[in-house]
């Protein structure tokens with residue numbers, strides 16, 4: 356049985372009359388079907404009650420990137436600059452989803468906005484426009500930029516902790532912890548890391564680029580970059596998804612065994 360991987364959706368207005376749609380990019384569907392080796396299950400941005408129903412049936416959670424941003428009120432931050440996109444319904448779904456997934460030991464991989472959500476869900480705060488802060492780099496992409504290479508190409512290098520979980524995921528591959536090239540499509544980033552979030556990779560300006568969640572044996576990891584865009588050509592991106600997929604497959608097996616164990620007494624009684 357392939358693991359069921361929940362994918363967080365945004366609420367986006369498009370189509371006839373710009374009606375609201377619950378949507379996730381095709382890249383996330385392809386990466387679940389590809390190196391993760393699972394079956395994609397879209398999680399609508401429909402709030403906590405749906406999370407409670409869905410989570411026990413899932414084997415992994417993939418938190419997606421988005422042009423929208425976590426509402427500042429959720430981390431006691433100053434209001435966004437006018438025109439900064441938010442998605443309150445997504446926040447009302449993903450933050451409880453993250454806390455519940457960690458409590459239940461459901462493997463979780465968080466990408467870009469998902470990584471920022473992970474930090475906020477666990478009590479951290481965000482910088483809203485890294486490019487405006489003194490001494491920091493511009494990690495963003497112009498919104499009118501359509502060249503595919505912006506997503507698949509590399510924008511800067513990150514330094515990776517040599518003794519961390521990311522280094523372990525990548526063991527046996529050809530890479531150097533001093534400089535791993537990544538793409539970059541964000542304005543915001545971790546300001547104060549949540550107490551349970553342990554940073555494991557940094558951009559040259561100190562921006563946290565990857566972190567693991569402490570206090571759980573489950574796979575619980577986030578990256579600020581976008582491995583979903585280049586896993587076909589980048590072995591490090593691909594490996595990240597494969598390790599997550601293996602953790603989800605393990606959970607699927609345990610769920611299946613537990614379901615069989617529950618059924619056994621009933622069979623014996625017949």
Ligand SMILES: N[C@@H](CCC(=O)NCCCC(=O)O)C(=O)O
Pocket residue numbers: 419420421422423424466467468469506540541542543544
């Ligand atoms: N809006 C946040 C999060 C950035 C993010 O998740 N970007 C995804 C962009 C996807 C794409 O354009 O291909 C921020 O700005 O930090």
